[in-house]
Amino acid sequence: MEGEADRSDASADASALRKKHLAMLERLSNRHQSRPDKPDPPPASSSSSSFESTSSFLSLFGESRRSIESRLAQCRLADPSLLKLHFDEISASIADLEKLVAESSYYLPSYEVRSSLKTISDLKQALDTLSSELIPKKKFSFKNKPARKEPTAPSLKGADAENCDSMPAAKGGSLAVAVPDSPGFRNRANEVLAKDVRGLEVGEFTLSDLESCEVRLIGCARALFVHRLRNCRVYAGPVTGSVLIEEAENCVFLLASHQIRIHNAKASDFYLRVRSRPIIEDCSGVRFAPYRLHYRGIERDLEDAGLGEEAGNWSKVDDFKWLRAAQSPNWSVLPEDERIETVDISDLSA
Structure with a gap:
């Protein structure tokens, strides 16, 4: 019962973080649309706003990274029948984090972008390694593979x-977000x-x-x-x-x-x-x-x-x-x- 409660809490935490991701992405998208058309740099008076935006990003990024790392560690204790579900959820969180960096990169200092992308790359590698270790008998993919079709099969129309x-599923044995x-x-x-x-x-x-x-x-x-x-x-x-x-x-x-x-x-x-x-x-x-x-x-x-x-x-x-x-x-x-x-x-x- 205690294990089920822990898994429920972890799932709730992941859901809350994804909601934060989506909310921040929406704010960033609105900010994109409200910016002036000219590509000139922002005036000095906006430096405080830029600093606050960077601070907010780093806080959310750090919180998300720690949650993903915690869930990666919990996979070793998870019920084997639930491993794929755990990997799916972690993969989705990494994809959200990567999207957050892309949407935020226009105002982030270049070294923060580089550091964040390196962190995401490390998380992907950790998930790849863990999935190969815990599910060694078959290729791992994040989504169910569609039924194999012959090349001559008719394609969808309209x-x-x-x-x-x-x-899509992972190709060539590589891990796909x-x-x-x-x-x-x-x-x-x-x-x-x-x-x-x-x-x-x-x-x-x-x-x-x-x-x-x-x-x-x-x-x-x-x-x-x-x-x-x-x-x-x-x-x-x-x-x-x-x-x-x-x-x-x-x-x-x-x-x-x-x-x-x-x-x-x-x-x-x-x-x-x-x-x-x-x-x-x-x-x-x-x-x-x-x-x-x-x-x-x-x-x-x-x-x-x-x-x-x-x-x-x-x-x-x-x-x-x-x-x-x-x-x-x-x-x-x-x-x-x-x-x-x-x-x-x-x-x-x-």
Whole structure:
């Protein structure tokens, strides 16, 4: 009975922390939308507010980290039949923490961002190691694997293409952080996937496990999450918050956002308009150029998102895994003669 009570208390603590995460993310999103369009630095009078925001972030981040570490330790004492549930909950908490850092990075000092990302990386590694130790007989995944389908199986069409909600499993034995359960396109191949995101109630959109697809997103979203794309082209309207990209190979992205973080991308091109420096980690062969997307009404959407002016940050990339003063060899500016022409997606079905 005492063990059940402890598990109940831990679950309640995790739920409370996730609610704090979501509340803070909502405040940060509202702050993004209320900021002026000009990319000039804030006046000196705002330094107190910035300090308070950083203090609040560090307090919540520390509390969340300690909770995750405590739950990792408790897994060794958990009922084996409940281990997967515990791992799911911890994975979701790590994903929330990573999202919190991304949403907060525009006002945090760079060393705080680096330290927070290192902590998240350590938590992922600890969870990976623990899951391999406690569940050694089969590959661990955070979500139930969908039934295996033959490559020739028919794909979803119409409304199902816009609301496909199956969750991907870990690939190649690696540990995958839970993909956000938001509207999006998942587990698709060789298709044109189009969506007007202006009517999304939650404001978030997810692209996950796509191969050889062309994605067209019109309108403003609050956040865009990209997981495991290969040989894809993604044309997206402005994002008022953050774009988080995890695993992309041989892809082309046209993105406009306040903050863009790219992890584990290879041989991909990024055409960006961004209010802060793009962040890359564990990337190779990625190239950058200015945003080249058009659809009817995009100018107004860019203004509404605070992205009406080109700040030139697309070429000021921060490689968080390259600490030397010399230019990182993992990214480069895309030569002008190799850049694509402006892409027009006004007709979503074209």
